[in-house]
Amino acid sequence: MDLHVEFPRGLTLANPVIAASGTFGFGPEYSRYVDVGALGGISVKGVSPKGWDGNPPPRVWETPMGLLNSIGLQNPGVDVFIQEDLPFLRQYPTKVIVNIIGHTVEEYRQVAERLNGLDGVHALEVNISCPNIKQGGMSFGQDPDQAFAVMQAVRGATDLPVMVKLSPNVTFPGLIAQAVEAAGADMISAINTVVGLAIDIDRRRPALGGVTGGLSGPAIKPVALRIVYEVAQQVRIPVIGMGGIQKTEDVLEFLMAGASAVMVGTITFQHPDRMNQIINQLPEVMRSRGFSSLQEIIGAALPGKADNTAEEEVSYES
Amino acid sequence: MAKEEQRLRSSIVARTLAAQGHVELILESRELSRAVPGQFAHVLTPGMLRRPLSFSRIDPEHNRVGLLFQVVGSGTAWLAERQTNDVLDVLGPLGHGFPAPDPVRPWVLVGGGVGVPPLFAATQMWLQHTISTPQVIIGARTGAWVVMENDFKRLGVPLTVTTDDGSQGQPGNVLAPLQTWLDAHREGQVYACGPVPMLQAIRRLALGRATAYLALEQRMGCGIGACLACVVPTVGNSGMSYRRVCTDGPVFKAEELMW
Numbered sequence: 001m002d003l004h005v006e007f008p009r010g011l012t013l014a015n016p017v018i019a020a021s022g023t024f025g026f027g028p029e030y031s032r033y034v035d036v037g038a039l040g041g042i043s044v045k046g047v048s049p050k051g052w053d054g055n056p057p058p059r060v061w062e063t064p065m066g067l068l069n070s071i072g073l074q075n076p077g078v079d080v081f082i083q084e085d086l087p088f089l090r091q092y093p094t095k096v097i098v099n100i101i102g103h104t105v106e107e108y109r110q111v112a113e114r115l116n117g118l119d120g121v122h123a124l125e126v127n128i129s130c131p132n133i134k135q136g137g138m139s140f141g142q143d144p145d146q147a148f149a150v151m152q153a154v155r156g157a158t159d160l161p162v163m164v165k166l167s168p169n170v171t172f173p174g175l176i177a178q179a180v181e182a183a184g185a186d187m188i189s190a191i192n193t194v195v196g197l198a199i200d201i202d203r204r205r206p207a208l209g210g211v212t213g214g215l216s217g218p219a220i221k222p223v224a225l226r227i228v229y230e231v232a233q234q235v236r237i238p239v240i241g242m243g244g245i246q247k248t249e250d251v252l253e254f255l256m257a258g259a260s261a262v263m264v265g266t267i268t269f270q271h272p273d274r275m276n277q278i279i280n281q282l283p284e285v286m287r288s289r290g291f292s293s294l295q296e297i298i299g300a301a302l303p304g305k306a307d308n309t310a311e312e313e314v315s316y317e318s
Numbered sequence: 319m320a321k322e323e324q325r326l327r328s329s330i331v332a333r334t335l336a337a338q339g340h341v342e343l344i345l346e347s348r349e350l351s352r353a354v355p356g357q358f359a360h361v362l363t364p365g366m367l368r369r370p371l372s373f374s375r376i377d378p379e380h381n382r383v384g385l386l387f388q389v390v391g392s393g394t395a396w397l398a399e400r401q402t403n404d405v406l407d408v409l410g411p412l413g414h415g416f417p418a419p420d421p422v423r424p425w426v427l428v429g430g431g432v433g434v435p436p437l438f439a440a441t442q443m444w445l446q447h448t449i450s451t452p453q454v455i456i457g458a459r460t461g462a463w464v465v466m467e468n469d470f471k472r473l474g475v476p477l478t479v480t481t482d483d484g485s486q487g488q489p490g491n492v493l494a495p496l497q498t499w500l501d502a503h504r505e506g507q508v509y510a511c512g513p514v515p516m517l518q519a520i521r522r523l524a525l526g527r528a529t530a531y532l533a534l535e536q537r538m539g540c541g542i543g544a545c546l547a548c549v550v551p552t553v554g555n556s557g558m559s560y561r562r563v564c565t566d567g568p569v570f571k572a573e574e575l576m577w
Contacts, residue, residue: 022545023540023544023545025540025544029540029543029565030540030542045546053560054546054549054560056551057536057550057560058536058537059539059547060367060538060548062365063366066366067367069547266366269539269540270362270367272409
């Protein structure tokens with residue numbers, strides 16, 4: 001079965017499964033355990049103009065059906081990524097999405113510019129939603145004007161397809177999505193982690209070195225599906241969904257909620273080959289439900305188009 | 319094609335109660351039995367993350383390794399309930415273990431709590447390798463929690479046991495006997511594993527006097543270097559830099575650490 005998915009600016013994935021940023025390193029780390037070339041895409045760990053140290057440990061804490069992390073976007077900087085990891089990634093047909101981060105609008109612009117036109121970089125994911133850094137990060141993703149400014153600067157610096165990763169830690173994610181769409185974003189990815197806290201009762205203090213962390217894993221899947229479902233109806237650009245995907249049926253949920261592709265992350269820590277399994281199982285899981293293409297699934301659970309919804313509302317007046 | 323060669327399904331061939339609340343599982347695996355002491359296995363449990371466990375014994379001749387752990391949470395509780403013939407899903411061996419000791423220099427191994435097992439694996443593997451017999455110092459909170467004492471005795475190495483509550487061996491922690499050993503030996507080699515405060519104190523004692531290799535524990539995510547969860551502050555090119563316990567360690571030289 002043909003599983004390929006097409007996105008704006010010529011980005012085509014062989015299948016709709018992408019390794020989520022922050023869970024898959026820069027590519028080489030998992031290559032002993034994962035068939036990297038079979039993945040639709042890899043969103044590499046966030047990179048900034050110069051390297052960042054990240055947050056003090058402990059950086060992870062297990063919760064019921066979830067994982068709380070406070071890595072703090074430790075990375076060696078965009079130049080090290082280009083020199084040391086990009087050549088490795090070029091050997092695969094898998095599309096490379098570079099997650100970009102900055103403390104300021106100018107830093108986002110710098111990374112985007114540095115990556116523009118490089119062989120082996122196929123798209124950018126603008127991370128305005130990391131809850132684990134003090135300056136920049138999520139604050140850009142919580143205000144439509146700031147989100148617009150970041151995306152506008154990135155748009156001016158690159159011809160690559162650009163997606164913006166949304167934060168769930170806002171009242172109306174759709175407002176942020178509409179702002180970055182207006183600033184030239186080609187896609188939306190949603191969601192980043194949900195801000196949370198755990199207390200280590202033996203040490204009588206927050207469990208994570210960074211105090212608060214971002215919750216991922218199956219615990220956040222309903223939150224992610226709700227946001228994908230809303231945002232898919234509020235923007236015209238495609239949405240890439242993520243949050244707690246553990247199995248092939250979960251992928252169908254996200255597609256039916258309006259996502260055109262998905263990212264898979266936390267489950268990889270337990271089962272490095274799960275993304276490969278999902279890709280292999282997808283045709284059979286689709287066929288068993290009577291689907292013969294991804295297009296039939298994408299948005300299948302969404303209410304009718306905006307026009308139809310309006311007509312239904314009119315009927316209340318009679 | 320799924321890559322299965324590094325993800326191992328290993329049968330449990332023996333299970334023993336190593337001490338109160340401590341279990342040792344013996345696994346059969348050719349691949350794991352090629353491990354170096356100080357390396358670890360990342361074991362699948364029902365939670366959200368695997369559990370990193372260092373090898374308590376490594377027997378390449380019989381394709382066997384041991385994993386000795388204390389039951390501290392739901393993951394280790396589940397592991398403790400596994401029985402002979404059950405199969406574990408393991409990634410490993412992972413990380414960088416201890417280097418082989420310099421055969422002509424004196425050698426001491428210092429373990430605290432569940433930090434003792436990798437030091438037994440090291441003693442077993444390199445005992446015949448060194449000219450002088452190594453000294454072993456193991457500590458626990460209380461006598462009921464002392465692990466692998468009989469294993470060390472069977473190897474015939476000089477052994478000092480300490481307990482915090484004085485219920486067995488010398489009262490106090492491992493630092494006093496280590497201090498005595500360091501005073502008596504020049505150019506010593508210290509191999510240590512245990513709780514962070516113990517390793518920090520050993521690092522301070524050893525710096526400038528002996529070569530110390532410390533095997534670290536940290537809350538870990540992927541175990542293979544991708545997620546950057548299990549970091550420890552180390553001396554970098556320009557100040558502190560966080561390095562990964564899973565792949566840059568778990569064994570670090572004392573002077574590499576910035577504690």
